[in-house]
């Protein structure tokens with residue numbers, strides 16, 4: 001039994017999901033003639049109460065398209081210092097859009113309206129880049145699966161409106177937030193100009209994200225996706241995996257969240273653990289006391305068939321997911337308790 005807690009992207013499509021993909025009705029999506037892709041785009045847009053959606057091969061491409069949509073070269077965007085768009089999209093913000101990032105020292109990957117307000121450049125001061133976009137992440141990845149309160153998001157939206165800024169949500173794990181906080185997806189749809197949502201993380205599909213926005217914005221996104229090389233043909237087979245995940249796997253996220261909390265509870269009792277960050281969803285970040293080496297600890301777990309990883313600054317991370325099952329969980333809890 002190999003147990004992989006490195007990421008929620010390690011899941012493989014189940015037999016049932018593959019069966020559903022196998023039976024998908026497909027067409028050429030470059031001509032917008034793939035009924036399954038069209039269905040997915042419409043379904044996800046409806047869930048968030050937004051006008052339109054566009055299927056992407058990755059969350060990175062969906063985010064990069066959103067940034068391109070809302071900015072001009074030389075502009076600046078505002079994001080938390082842990083933002084995926086800054087750390088893990090290979091410098092695409094500057095490569096694709098010619099945009100710089102103003103990074104904010106947030107809490108667990110989340111920033112406040114007050115902080116956003118303080119970082120907006122004076123539009124009349126032509127020496128500074130023009131601030132045109134705010135990018136938020138929910139749940140936060142490097143922030144440890146933390147979720148925003150709706151009130152804070154509303155306040156950030158007010159600041160954006162006041163200053164004519166666009167607001168994008170990197171919702172790679174928005175499903176986790178919706179489940180954990182019992183929030184209404186339509187409330188997110190009302191606040192954001194664009195939202196990217198992912199199907200290959202907690203929902204267990206092999207590939208795919210959808211970018212949401214109004215009709216005019218998504219029409220422009222279609223051209224940017226083409227520029228980035230993201231126009232696919234019979235992609236309905238992939239969209240079918242996402243549709244299956246929407247139907248069957250959202251309800252399983254509560255199990256991931258419970259297991260992450262139980263892992264945290266075991267770690268909190270260990271004298272070799274220095275700190276365990278609060279667990280709200282499926283990501284658990286902790287650190288060892290200075291006397292212990294991260295790499296030795298990771299290796300020790302590996303010998304017991306458990307993979308976890310280090311995310312820098314002496315932080316270790318475990319991520320629960322669809323393929324991390326109860327038998328594995330029981331084994332990991334016991335193994336940690338005995339160490």
Ligand SMILES: *Cc1c(COP(=O)(O)O)cnc(C)c1O
Pocket residue numbers: 057058059060061063084085137139140141170172173198200209
């Ligand atoms: C994984 C992730 C993405 C990008 O998704 P890919 O499909 O891997 O490109 C974007 N944002 C966050 C917060 C993520 O965790």
